[in-house]
Amino acid sequence: MTTASALLTRAAADLAGAPREGLGEQRDSRWRGRRIVRIGAAWHLGVLLLTDTQVLATAEVLRAADPGRRGYTAESARARAERRAEALRGGFSEGDVVHVGWSVIDVDAVDRGGASGPLSMVDGIPCVRWSSAGGLMPLEAYLRERVELLRGGSNPA
Template sequence: MSTAAEILDAARASLVGVPKEGLGEERSSRWRGERIVRVGEAWHIGVLLLTDRELLATAEVLRAADPGRRGYTAESARARAARRQLALRGGFGEGDVVHIGWSVIDVDAVDAGGSSGPLALRDGVPSVRWSGAGAYMPLEAYLRERIELMRDL
């Protein structure tokens, strides 16, 4: 039986050479205004973001872009375009994928028999809930499947 920490270490080793995506945080200052700045990078693996040291749960994903002059039929589309522009202002390049609102998963708590974010120890097996309504599946199988897909792209 493998622990979640061991499974994640093996995943990191198999992801060497696969591109990472940006992690961002919203910042605001009197001089620079509102922006989304880069605070790190991670491999995006479904509902998980794997960094060199941590595991994070995904939240909002956007692509940095200039909104240009567009008419929006929905206020939500206007708000999303404004958030994409905040990423550009914060230093992300045009078209970069940015993850914001992510949360840290406590892998030690999972290995101790608990749960954290989408991870839990189910019948002694580290497992991940791959969607809000979905069932748990073994973490090792989930990562293997997703990493194979990432390598095929």
């Protein structure tokens, strides 16, 4: 039986040298205000973020940017612009992709037959729920596809 941890370890090895995106964490300070600071980097594989030591479930994804002086037709657009500015104030460079609000996945629980975040064991096969509408597929196929996309379409040996 192939375990989720073995599949994820192999994916990390296949991704060596591929670009990573920033992991951010919101911080609030009386003097520095609200900002999103860098606490690491990960490979973005759809609903998963893979670091050297952990697997995380994605949440909010944004691009660090100066909000400029714009008129907003929706309050949600204003809030999103402010979140991008918080990443810029926290030390990310303009245009950097930042992941915030992610959660740690317990891969050992999945390997024991349980579930954590979007990962679960179904009939002895590690699977990933790749959409909130219920899309479930074998983790091995999902990782193979996502790794190939991240590496620019080349097939990692």
